Structure formats: C-alpha cells, structure tokens
Amino acid sequence: MAITVETLDKLERRITLSLAADALKNEVDARLKKLQRTTKADGFRPGKVPMNVVAQRYGYSVQYEVVNDQLGVAFAKAAHEAGLRVAGQPTISEKEGDAAEGQLQFDATFEVYPEVAIGDLASAEVERATAEVNEAAIDRTVEILRKQRRTFAQRPATEGAADGDRVTIDFEGKIDGVPFDGGKAEGFQFLVGEGQMLEAFEKAVRGMKAGESKTFPLAFPEDYHGKDVAGKEADFLVTVKKVEAQNLPELNEEFIKSLGLADGSIDTLRADIKRNLEREVKFRIAARNKAAAMEALLKLVDFDLPKALVDAETERLLEGARADLKARGIPDADKAPIPAEMFKPQAERRVRLGLTVAELVKANDLAAKPEQLQAHINELAQSYEQPAQVVAWYMSDRQRMAEVEAVVIEGNVADFILSKAKVTDKPLSFEELMGQQG
Known part of the structure; x- marks a missing residue:
C-alpha cells in the first residue's frame, strides 16, 4: 500500500498510521500471560493469580507499551517505504474521524532533513593564514622557561x-x-x-x-x-x-638538565623548543584556516533547518553553560534561569554547518581514513613525555576516537574547500598567532 505523505510546512510532514485492533489485542494478551507467571497477589500462589486480576493491575500500562511499540515499528516502516529522512522524533496523536473497521488510526507529524545544495566552491574567498617559528620566538620561550623558575x-x-x-x-x-x-x-x-x-x-x-x-x-x-x-x-x-x-636562573647546563634534557646543551634546548613551537603553530594555523574555510562554506548554502535539530542543539549548549557555571562554583547552577533563546543563533549555525559538512563529505569521499586517524593521534601524543601511553589512551576509548575522527573529517573538508576556493595567503607573525602582541 502506497504511503501518503502530507506536507504541512517547509520541512514538516504528516502521515497516517493504521494498527489492526486484533493484532494489538493479541499482543496485549500475550504480554499479560507472560506477566501472570511472575505476578504475586495475596491469597494466590505465584503464577496462579487470575488473569482478570493481572489485567486489572497491568492492563492499561501493557496496552500503552504495545501501542507505542507498534506505532514505532509502523512509523519506521512507513518512513522507509516513502523514502523519508526523518529529523528528530515524530509527534503521534489519534486521528480524528472514522477509521476502517478493525483498525486504529494515528497521525504522525514530523520533520524531514532538508536538501542541502552547496554553491560553487570556486567562487568562495578564503584568507589562509601562514606563520613560522623564528629565532625571536625561541628566545622568548627560553625567557618564559627562566621566568617560570625564577x-x-x-x-x-x-x-x-x-x-x-x-x-x-x-x-x-x-x-x-x-x-x-x-x-x-x-x-x-x-x-x-x-x-x-x-x-x-x-x-x-x-x-x-x-x-x-x-x-x-x-x-x-x-x-x-x-x-x-x-x-x-x-x-x-x-x-x-x-x-x-x-x-632569573642562569642559562647553563644545570638549568637545561632541570628541564629534562640530559645533555644540558643549549642547542638541544633550542631544537626541542623549536619542535614544540612548530607543532603548536601547526595546530593553531590549522584551526584558524579551518574556521575560515567553514565560514566561506556557510556563505554558499541557504536551506531551512529542522526545528527538532535546532532545539536539541540549543539544549546541549544550555546544559553546557550550566555545567560551566557549576564548574566555577556557582550555587544552584543547574537551576540558573538562562534563556534558551540566547543560544539559538549559535545552535542554528552549528546545525547548518553540520548538515553542510555531512553533505560535502558524502559527495566527495572525505571520510577519515584509518591512516589519518593514526597519524593525528601520533601527532597529538608527541607533546607528552610518554607518547605510546597517550596513543593507547586514545585507541582504547570509542568516544575519544569519535572525537579524533570528527577533527580529521573537519580537516579533510577544510583542505578540500581550500583546494577549490580563491585563496589569499596572509602571513602572521608568531606573536599574532599566539596572541602575544604588545
């Protein structure tokens, strides 16, 4: 049977779900019989409680569960048959009017994902930052190390x-x-x-x-x-x-050894500082250029957003704000009267960017490859004293690996945008990049 999809608004849809009354009754009876085996009641041995007592005690809740379960199955099947990409959870209500004999009918109202059309990336304009680690930056870091031990x-x-x-x-x-x-x-x-x-x-x-x-x-x-x-x-x-x-401590062999460099050589110290600074510069430049690429990408799209996704993201941002207040020791932070509306623009931007990036990844095979994940983790680990332990720490947890995967995918997308867009390079001084001006 063909599924009729009714368009209510830009992304809002409605379909009618039908459940057979007999099938519902049979499932309810089956679940009540299962409950009867373990139900206890005064005056009856376990498993011997009369069905009418079991039905009186559990009938309403069991019927509610069965209807919800069957509606979930029916909705998933109907959405699949209609080729719908459902955003969020549907709102289901009993359908008004007469239903066919032996049938119960419900209206399922929901939102669908929008069609994401991305403009010509060749028309995007992106300012790409560049920066180098010079001798002055190394000198400055040496002085910071001395000041830390003054x-x-x-x-x-x-x-x-x-x-x-x-x-x-x-x-x-x-x-x-x-x-x-x-x-x-x-x-x-x-x-x-x-x-x-x-x-x-x-x-x-x-x-x-x-x-x-x-x-x-x-x-x-x-x-x-x-x-x-x-x-x-x-x-x-x-x-x-x-x-x-x-x-300030003298910049001598004893001082350098106190920093964990066994040979105490100034050349070794400066080389070590340079490696660390270059790693930090690389990450900061990548983050800055990724942000610039994503901003250019957003200018190439314009589509409606599912309210369900925006509301969910708004709630995440709100909970994050409350968690931040709690971490700062604010009393009753979880009850703080923070207006959700103040997070809506940020939530909308995140949802729009997330949908756009997902479309770009799918269309251009930009998913993270295993060797990219491994390389990124190895690079992160190099700034720690025991890199192997850090690598194992990442690899042992799915959530941490998912976070790494998200970063790698964003990097792939940024690189893809930069390869297509009109790019203008902007050299930055080390101080500008690190926020150490003045």
Whole structure:
C-alpha cells in the first residue's frame, strides 16, 4: 500500500498510521500471560493469580507499551517505504474521524532533513593564514622557561619597585567616597610590568618603596569585566609592604638538565623548543584556516533547518553553560534561569554547518581514513613525555576516537574547500598567532 505523505510546512510532514485492533489485542494478551507467571497477589500462589486480576493491575500500562511499540515499528516502516529522512522524533496523536473497521488510526507529524545544495566552491574567498617559528620566538620561550623558575629576594628599603619585581601591597578603592566590592585587599601580590593589573595601577606602584603609601585616581575601562565599576573612576589608597627583585636562573647546563634534557646543551634546548613551537603553530594555523574555510562554506548554502535539530542543539549548549557555571562554583547552577533563546543563533549555525559538512563529505569521499586517524593521534601524543601511553589512551576509548575522527573529517573538508576556493595567503607573525602582541 502506497504511503501518503502530507506536507504541512517547509520541512514538516504528516502521515497516517493504521494498527489492526486484533493484532494489538493479541499482543496485549500475550504480554499479560507472560506477566501472570511472575505476578504475586495475596491469597494466590505465584503464577496462579487470575488473569482478570493481572489485567486489572497491568492492563492499561501493557496496552500503552504495545501501542507505542507498534506505532514505532509502523512509523519506521512507513518512513522507509516513502523514502523519508526523518529529523528528530515524530509527534503521534489519534486521528480524528472514522477509521476502517478493525483498525486504529494515528497521525504522525514530523520533520524531514532538508536538501542541502552547496554553491560553487570556486567562487568562495578564503584568507589562509601562514606563520613560522623564528629565532625571536625561541628566545622568548627560553625567557618564559627562566621566568617560570625564577626566585625573589627582598630589595633594600631604599630601592623602589621596578618591572619584574614582586610587590606585596594593601589597597582600598572608593568611588565617590564609597568602598566597592572587590576594591580592597591586604597582603596582595603581583608582578610589576607583566600586565596582571591595570596599566594605571602598575604605573602608580612602579617606583614605590616598602612602607610608602600613595593615593591615586584610576579610571576603569568601559569593557572592564567587573560590570559594577566598568567606565567609572575610583580613588585608590595603596601601601607597599614589600618589594622583591626577581632572580632569573642562569642559562647553563644545570638549568637545561632541570628541564629534562640530559645533555644540558643549549642547542638541544633550542631544537626541542623549536619542535614544540612548530607543532603548536601547526595546530593553531590549522584551526584558524579551518574556521575560515567553514565560514566561506556557510556563505554558499541557504536551506531551512529542522526545528527538532535546532532545539536539541540549543539544549546541549544550555546544559553546557550550566555545567560551566557549576564548574566555577556557582550555587544552584543547574537551576540558573538562562534563556534558551540566547543560544539559538549559535545552535542554528552549528546545525547548518553540520548538515553542510555531512553533505560535502558524502559527495566527495572525505571520510577519515584509518591512516589519518593514526597519524593525528601520533601527532597529538608527541607533546607528552610518554607518547605510546597517550596513543593507547586514545585507541582504547570509542568516544575519544569519535572525537579524533570528527577533527580529521573537519580537516579533510577544510583542505578540500581550500583546494577549490580563491585563496589569499596572509602571513602572521608568531606573536599574532599566539596572541602575544604588545
């Protein structure tokens, strides 16, 4: 029998499902007889409870289960016969009007996946970033390693704080003479000249000696993370309790060996740093170019989205936001009144991109190949001390392997787009790529 599919909206469809009343009754009776074997009731031996008692106790729930099971089978069969790609779960309700004798009829309303038509990739324009690891980047990393192992010694009372010093201070800020939350601290430490405090605050403390106090104005930026004080001007009273000068370790054999390089050679250290930086640059460039390729791909498609998929993705983003709040120690984060609508644009973008990428993968054989998965895992493992253990960790878990597969597929898609699109190369400095400008 041909399946009649009714179009209700762009992607919304409806079909009618029919179930034979006799078949439902027979299945209900069979399940009740099975239950009878284990049903217990006062006054009866196990397995000897009368069927009318079993039916009275379980009849409604069994019938509900049977109808749901049969509707699921009937819907799957009808969707298959009609060649439908169903998005999400159908909504099923009893059909109004007369049904054929001995039949129960239901309406199944659902959405289908859209037809994804991708425009000409040759018309896409993509800016592809490039970057190299130079000697200056290696020098900078060496200095970071030295700073990570620096020590501090108290300066003489006659010497003021300079860049690189660690200062211990008491401070209190007021706006219009009134203290504000987070504007007061005692025994607070920070490193001068390393951007840990607002520039005006550092400027005021720079040059101060232990035991000195100073009052100075400070204008909070408009985009300051503390919304209560953003864009406002405060007066701060600062008292310096201690000034400590940094002592950087010598770049010698002993220092290099402490980093795990047995030969203690500066050449070995620089070569090791270069390998690590090149690996990081490769990943960052790939991520940046992948994002650019995906953005160009989205400009070549325009299709309706199944509401069910968007709603599901919105819920995932919402739950992710709540989990993030909980991880930050926010009380009752799971009950936080976060409006789902704020995630809808992001959810729509993700669904649209996911459907588009899936179509591109299918049409151009861009699925991840076993050797690609292995190569990607090996590369990830190289940044750890025991790469073999990391490889085994990935290979032993399906979820982790699925995540690796998704990354590889996205890389294949990005490479395919870049091979077809109008590409303009944009060289970036190491600092720009790593977000270390200034």
